[in-house]
Amino acid sequence: MRRLRRLWSRIPLTVQAPLLAALLTVIFAVAISQVVLSRLAREQTLALRNLSSAFMDGLTTAVTPGLLTQDVWETFDSLDRARQQYGAVNARYMVVLLPDGRVLAGSAPDRFPVRSLLGEDLQELVAQGKPLVIDETVGKAWLVRGVEQEGFRIGTVLAELDISGLLAVRREILWTLIAVNCGLTVLFSFASYYLVQRLVRPLSIVQRRLADASEGRLELIDATTIAGSSPEYRRLFKQFNRMVEAHIDREVLAAELANQEQLAMLGRLASGMAHEVNNPLGGLMNAVDTMDVHGDNQDVRQRTIDLLRRGLAGIQHVVRAALVTYKTSHKTRLLTRLDLEDLPFLIQHEVGMKHLALSWRNNLPDEISIDASSIRQIALNLLLNACAASPERGNVHFSASLEGGMLSLTVANEGPELPEAALMAVRAGAAGDAAPSGHGLGLWTASRLAAKLNGDLKLRSPASGGALAEFSAPVTKEILDAVA
Template sequence: MRALAPRRWPLALRVPLLITLLMVGVAGAISKLVLVRLEAVQATHFEELSDAYLDGLSTALLPAMIRRDAWEAFDALDRSRPRYQAVGALLVLVVLPDGSVLAASDPLRHPLGAAAPPEAEPAPLHLEPSAATAWIHRAVSEGGVAVGRIAAEVDVTSLATERRATLLALVGVNAALTLLFALLGWLLVRRMLHPVLRLSERLGQAAEGRLQPIAEADMPPADTEEGRAYRRYNAAAAAIAEREALLTRLAEEERRALVGRYASAMAHEVNNPLGGLFNAVRMIQRHGDDPQRRQRAASLLERGLTGIHNVVRASLILWRGEADARPVSAADIDDLRLLIESEARRRELVLDWRHEMDGGFPAPAQMVRQVALNLLLNACAASPPGGRVTLRAAVAAGALTLEVADEGPGLPAEACALLLDGQAAQVPQAGGLGLWTVARLVRELGARVKIAGPPGSRIIIRIHDAERGTPRLAA
């Protein structure tokens, strides 16, 4: 039913309908005024015609009425019939002062001496719109003495016919004008809305890709409203394209920087045990016949290779994005420590690491690792030398809680708004794409975010079990 509401109709339909309604209202008012005026004009003309008719008839009947000569009155009525045929008199009565009929145009209905009917009583002239006849009256006197009166029933159907024809003409003309104006209104509105509809179509296409600018050849003149709107649209499309290009470039630079940092960390983690491995190899070469030294060298080789294997395994798990649907486990959190320790040592930071995860948690391991790793890297970058970077992970009440804290100056307001409001489409100038990635992943996980500080910053992310319902992002 809401789709049928008039406010949801297209503007190209609502405006012509409004014009139609206005035209119907105006046409009704005009028709009413015309008919009222026509009735007034008809009444005036009929009264003038009646007065002329009664004047002539009273002059012809006056002698007969004075002498009360019925035959002379009948003769006068007969002679007046063809002369005043246009009046349309159906019945004429000559009535004496005592109310008796002296003569009548139809003596069978109203014989000589009969009482005049009530309709023949004197009354003001009033034309009923629906009446077929009307009575007119004239008092006749001589020297100030009443000698009788004349009453006539007149056919007024021609007046009603004229009014009906006028009404039909008004209805026809007004209907034609209404349809014409409605059609013109629809055409004009469609023409006026064409630039808006075209912009709307372009914006609709933007949902499938980038905003496509309008060609200069299709541009209206710049001094028109349509031209200004089209040029503003092109300016917006250019700005969005420039912003997307900048975002792509920032993402690429951040990716390269991130790959560089991890390559450096990998090289550092692999290079550290290499010195011991080479020493073990040389020991075997020199003292291979000594079982004790050979065993010690082999043990050193095993520990070094195991360390390199763990670092490589953790890196492969993180970067190849294996099985997003796999639940996160305690081993995933421990792998992150191997990747972040080199960054912490390079910056001379103390790494405070503790998690209380006995088993797994039903949240995508890859997404959780990326969230934690980006927060840890930002914490290391924000902490001063000798500072402490803390990670806490625990599962309780059907939720996984990750807490990352540092001793830096605290998150900028823009970065806090990014995490709390979930505006993952915005890339902050401070913080690079790390927090942008965290905000996007947190929103996909349906997690809650809480931020404390300064001094320092403490970010707590609570990820709920999807089977228990995913709450909305909130501070």
Template sequence: MKASSLDPRRWPLAFKAPLLVAAFMLVVSGVMTNAVLSRLRETQERHLAAMSTIYLNGLAAALIPHVLREDIWEIFDTIDRGASLEGGFGRATIVVVDARGLTLAASDPKRAPVLSQQAYREQAFQGESMLILDADKARAFARRALVYQDRRIGTIYVDYDVTHLLRERADVLRTLIGTNTAIAVLLAAFGYWIIRRMLRPLRTLSRHLDLGVAGAVQPIPAAEVQGATYEFRRLFRRFNVMADAVNDREAIAKKMANEERLASLGRLASGMAHEINNPLGGLFNAIDTIKRHGEKASVRNASLDLIERGLKGIRDVVRATLATYRADRDPRDLTPADLDDLKLLIGPEVSRRALILDWDNDVVGDLPVSASAVRQIALNLILNAMQVAPPGTRVHFEAEPVGGRLVVAVHDQGPGFSSDASAMLSGGASRPAPLGDGTGLGLWMTRRLVHDLNGHIAVETSPIGGAVVRVTIPLAASEEMRNVA
């Protein structure tokens, strides 16, 4: 069991509230039980004292004449006839002593012989107390002074069984405990049921929030909104407004990211136009040479070789651009050429920015990972590195399979990543997309692509200075494979 599960602050509200109700009921029950038992005890003792007073007064009236004459037999006969009590008290034990504390007669002569000292009985009473209830012995002890003409001539000591009174107390205690416990349990169960019903809208809201983490935020159905209470109905409506806004934002962000990708390709295409235009001039010259001197085999072969090399160069540039543009329609495994094509694609931009590009592609053979996604990730990271790298500095690209994973890293010698850019790359998939100019849509799209591939992004300090973005992607078999046309 975890230590945190023992912390009451971490318990669910649906459990804590009924538990608090039960605890409160037990405290109230304890106070009420104590009050009831105290009142019962006082009532019993008051009735017992009244009964003892009446009983002893009657017994004293009958005994005083015999005590004055010290007529032991009459005293014994009187107490023997008066020892039987009604009301469940059984037979009382009665001892009559004279003014010196010596026994005159007793209902049980063996325990209190005639002329035996009974001073200990007097010492058991405190002060003017006339009645003592001993719960341990289950007996009540009473005394009554025998007074004749303002002169004390003796004392009557009586003790009798009060087991039935103590049993009544125990029965009341058990009844109170059972009743109060049952009430507390029933109230706790009822409270648990009520709290769960009250918290049901929160569980609905929590479920939709969890669904929003995994993908698009799902609005709460209208039926559940209408069935909620006033407070939760307002909350659900506001949540649905927020869900629609978040989904619209995500849709706009994806559209802008796609437009930014196309804009990047457009910028690269403008540079590639020069790369295509250069061999075209040579091709036209070769064609013109063939027209003029085509009858010569050496001239014709040299011109055809030049035309072939020029066309191959144009083909490579066009293929790289086409592969990047058609990435979303091309779910196939990654090949070394997919990454090497990027080098050709960014070549004009590297030259324009006067950068030094180091290319280290250790991918050999096909790898079971989406070629289009990896190409887009690598292209976004390279373009970002080129944007922050000062002229004349290095941009280093490396890719290698390591232990069932593909590791792609891009180094630069720029100023490093800002906290916002780093958070944009390493944030969770649920982080909202940035909107506006220069807010890092390319980085956001890169993070989304890496997340879709179950990969991981780390932003570190590069050994060559600046920053390095390292992407680790697990290798998994593709379900669909199609070659680039």
């Protein structure tokens, strides 16, 4: 039974409904046909019984004088007149029997000679004494009536009727019922198929929209389709559109929050860059003064030029890293090893303020098929978060590797255990929920970017203490196309 239910559940609804309609129609048709034919059979039997009773009443009255005198010719003449008078009864033959069971006269003399005995089957019918016996298989009925005079049985009348006409009427009605029921079955099946198709058609619209949404194309149902649907589906379509609009609003809000987080991050970087650029500028100004005074001295000039070159190179590194992080482009760029190498310049102010030790291990190849901008933002957010959570003179560890088609970034710091707000921010970003208020916006942004790359960002507190952030994402051309 369970297997049948599983098999039935696999059949489409557009097929289930016509099958059920056909099955129910057949069941009701069989039941109704049985009732109609049973009622018809009873009515025909009752009519035949009444007709045969009237026929036997007249026949016994007609043959009684011949039985009393046992006059063969008079009895035969009575049978002949009765056959003509009761032609509607459609008697095949009539036989008048003497009390000893021998034939006195019959409407078919060749079959029932005078003074002969009936066949065993007819003798059994006479012996039973039933007034009406019907055999539908051969289309015949037999009438038996005893003839009495002054309380004495003087003979018996036997008649065989042809009821094939009645059975033909019954068969005709049966075939009519079958034809009508077959027509109704086909009609109801097609009607149920059309009705279910009409009911399912609006759902297929929602199904197509959801399929498009799974591929990143979330579209509203147009007003024409909504106006042409039934009230129930009109409400469904409007609810779907409200869901789509809410999702679009949430995506816009998420993008705005991500931009705000990027701007806030750049604001923090800018304040650090001011220190990182201002310090070498003081040395550069001193170098310029030295060149102005002792520029004629070859050794002094060479040392001063080397100092200027190193100072300008440091400023160039910091500015270039900031520009790469701030610059936005609609074109997806492949990640390279150098895209992560300049991140220490962006966080050196945070590292220097707390006198942190930065352990850096970048084992990436020269080019990777993944969005460079997203990976830079994820790494930078995790590094800034680790620096902020680290204690004075703590250690921050960063590693990047590519193994088995998976890009892995790991950022660890020595500090307190992860707060619940950080874990909630990562879960909200992965689920596409709204950004948390207050702290954790950077982790939320990194988690959303990880989900966009079909990656995963996990936070945990190792047994040795501190916090560990682990990011992993598949590196495939399909992922890159999806991001683009």
